[in-house]
Amino acid sequence: MRFLQFILLGLCVNHSQAGQPEIAPIWNLAALSKTPVTFTATNQSSVPGVRSLFFEGVPFNGKPTRVFAWYGTPTNAAKKVPAMVLIHGGGGTAFDAWVKLWLSRGYAAIAMDLCGCVPVGTYGKWQRHDNGGPAGWGGFDQIDQPQRDQWTYQAVGDSVLAHSLIRSFPEVDVDRIGVTGISWGGYLTCIVSSVDTRFKFAAPVYGCGFLGDNSAWLGTFEKMGGEKSMRWIASWDPSQHLKRTAMPVLWVNGSNDFAYPMDSWQKSYRITSGPDTLCLRVRMPHAHGGAGENPAEIHAFAENLFRGGAPLAKVLKQGRDGAIVWATFSSKVKIKNAELNFTKDGGKWQQRKWETTPAEIDGATGKASATLPEGTMVYYINLVDERGLVVSAEHQEIRTDK
Numbered sequence: 001m002r003f004l005q006f007i008l009l010g011l012c013v014n015h016s017q018a019g020q021p022e023i024a025p026i027w028n029l030a031a032l033s034k035t036p037v038t039f040t041a042t043n044q045s046s047v048p049g050v051r052s053l054f055f056e057g058v059p060f061n062g063k064p065t066r067v068f069a070w071y072g073t074p075t076n077a078a079k080k081v082p083a084m085v086l087i088h089g090g091g092g093t094a095f096d097a098w099v100k101l102w103l104s105r106g107y108a109a110i111a112m113d114l115c116g117c118v119p120v121g122t123y124g125k126w127q128r129h130d131n132g133g134p135a136g137w138g139g140f141d142q143i144d145q146p147q148r149d150q151w152t153y154q155a156v157g158d159s160v161l162a163h164s165l166i167r168s169f170p171e172v173d174v175d176r177i178g179v180t181g182i183s184w185g186g187y188l189t190c191i192v193s194s195v196d197t198r199f200k201f202a203a204p205v206y207g208c209g210f211l212g213d214n215s216a217w218l219g220t221f222e223k224m225g226g227e228k229s230m231r232w233i234a235s236w237d238p239s240q241h242l243k244r245t246a247m248p249v250l251w252v253n254g255s256n257d258f259a260y261p262m263d264s265w266q267k268s269y270r271i272t273s274g275p276d277t278l279c280l281r282v283r284m285p286h287a288h289g290g291a292g293e294n295p296a297e298i299h300a301f302a303e304n305l306f307r308g309g310a311p312l313a314k315v316l317k318q319g320r321d322g323a324i325v326w327a328t329f330s331s332k333v334k335i336k337n338a339e340l341n342f343t344k345d346g347g348k349w350q351q352r353k354w355e356t357t358p359a360e361i362d363g364a365t366g367k368a369s370a371t372l373p374e375g376t377m378v379y380y381i382n383l384v385d386e387r388g389l390v391v392s393a394e395h396q397e398i399r400t401d402k
Contacts, residue, residue, distance in 0.1 A: 026147060026235075027195045032160040035168040039066060043118060045096040049075045049103055055112075055165050057133055058157035061149055066131040067158050068119070069112035072099040073171050082176035082306040083108040085163050085199075087192070089183030089207075089288060090137045091124035093117050098293050105299060110166045114155040114188070133158065137184045139236070140220050143228050152236040155188050160196045167198070176200060176306040182292035183207055183259060190238035190268065193245040201305055203250040205292045208260045208268035209238030214349070216259040238268060245272040250301045250312075254284025255341065261349035262378075262395055277301065277312055280380060280392040282341050282354045297389050313383045313391040316366075320396065325379060326369040327393040333385040335361055338368035342379040352378070372398075 041052035050072035057065035084102050094113040102109035116132020139151030167174045178201045181189035186207020193202035211217050212233045221229040251269050269276045285291040303309030313331035338359035345352035359370035368381055380395035
């Protein structure tokens with residue numbers, strides 16, 4: 001416990017203005033913006049309009065690399081289409097089903113493997129290829145390697161190169177490209193949003209920064225030791241990069257996420273300089289597939305920015321007057337209902353029991369309000385529009401365990 005307190009104290013100092021100097025961006029966007037060379041891949045997809053390829057990735061140990069990817073474009077597209085870059089999470093690989101999802105929406109999409117593998121095998125046990133970069137996840141065991149050979153540097157760089165590649169295809173509208181990622185992919189999306197200013201929006205799912213403050217990896221940091229942990233945080237934690245993120249960001253998470261708890265998530269979205277929208281569902285499952293790939297809020301967010309679709313609701317202000325909590329909002333789609341989500345538990349965020357009760361809506365003033373149950377320790381308000389899409393106010397703590 002003393003060791004963890006030492007680490008956390010050091011990290012708090014590092015996050016303050018009185019702490020260590022801010023590191024300069026280490027990715028060269030000008031170089032990564034060049035279209036990478038592509039190579040033939042033999043993997044076949046059963047999804048119409050999806051093809052496999054390799055592209056030249058960031059050099060690893062001084063040698064060229066090749067990154068496997070699935071790329072798809074809507075069939076019979078009559079004009080340039082918007083596009084998405086899809087960043088998989090831990091145990092994952094390039095998923096053609098994820099590309100298929102965005103094709104069904106009329107988008108081009110690219111999903112690449114970021115651990116030197118091809119999508120042959122089983123979840124978490126994908127086949128490596130000879131020209132791959134470093135294995136994931138987090139690269140904690142690589143901290144003594146040159147910075148440019150560590151996993152986060154490689155994965156962020158290859159994600160930017162995937163963007164450069166998809167921008168080179170004539171059917172893609174370069175002014176309408178977004179990025180989304182799941183879990184470790186959400187973590188990467190946070191950093192990518194600070195590096196690649198060409199994206200029009202980012203949507204990290206689960207992933208956030210401040211991993212050294214409270215996350216699933218505290219035990220890993222303890223094993224690494226204080227000096228190595230601080231070096232990892234200074235280079236690779238999204239908290240060191242998100243302050244440079246200026247694009248719109250849609251943050252999607254669950255109240256009990258095992259890896260990215262609500263307190264670290266909140267610290268992360270508060271340090272960006274662009275507009276942030278929150279979608280925090282009670283006990284949202286943590287997974288690839290429908291859970292992390294298909295939140296309808298991500299699609300609506302993209303449609304608003306790229307096709308003029310109705311935007312998600314916007315929380316304008318929020319507050320508490322005694323036991324009455326409220327949030328004012330604007331929404332072009334009618335808010336069907338609002339809910340107060342609250343917990344009376346302290347302790348680990350992942351283990352808290354969350355309860356939900358209806359909140360009242362005053363449509364004339366655009367205000368949702370509710371009375372806090374006695375004993376509430378943390379709460380937040382969700383707005384649900386007629387499409388069933390959720391937008392969340394920030395969570396607020398009434399008191400904390402000491």
